[in-house]
Amino acid sequence: MSPTVPSVPRDWRVPLFLGGASIPFSLVTYLQSGSTMSLWPVVIAGLIAGYLTDDADRVGARTGFVGGLAVFWIVAEMVLLVPELTGPWWFLVAATGTSVVFAVLGVALSVLLAAVAARVGGWLAQQGGRYRPAPEA
Structure with missing residues (x-):
């Protein structure tokens, strides 16, 4: 008996595909700059998703x-740097909490x-796109 693969709900297919496709582009912008991440790939994915769906x-x-x-790529880097910080324990806790915030x-900004x-x-x-009715002959 083969294992069954759960199907992706219909209303999550486009977001998973387009949102997932935008992640590498956002990461590339971060890796190129080393300090900032562009969310333009997410904006473009949202634009396409809105165009394609109802x-x-x-x-x-x-x-x-x-x-x-x-964004969690940056957060992971921030959390990994916390142990290298020096200071009182509350400062390290605050640094970790700031990473979560x-x-x-x-x-939320991406959404x-x-x-x-x-x-x-x-x-x-x-x-003028998808919803244009067909011309009558």
């Missing part, structure tokens, strides 16, 4: 969440940007 708000937020997981804010971009993509689809 529920732009939900799909955009989900795409931003998946694409925003790239940074992660939450980074993912917001992708949701706005998805709304624009949905609007573009309605204006």
Whole structure:
């Protein structure tokens, strides 16, 4: 008997694909600069997701969440640097807590940007893209 592979819910397919595809591009921008990460790949993924789907708000937020997981690369570097810091114990705890807050804010910003971009993509689809009715003969 072969193991069954769980299927991905239909409303998560586009966000997982596009958000996941944006992660390497975001990481490349961070690795090239060494200090800043661009979320433009997540914005572009949100725009495409909004254009391709009917529920732009939900799909955009989900795409931003998946694409925003790239922020954890920076957070991992921050947490790995904490043991090298010197100072009282409360300072190390505060540094770790700040890393967690940074992660939450980074993912939230990614969700917001992708949701706005998805709304624009949905609007573009309605204006002249996917939703244009076929001309009558």
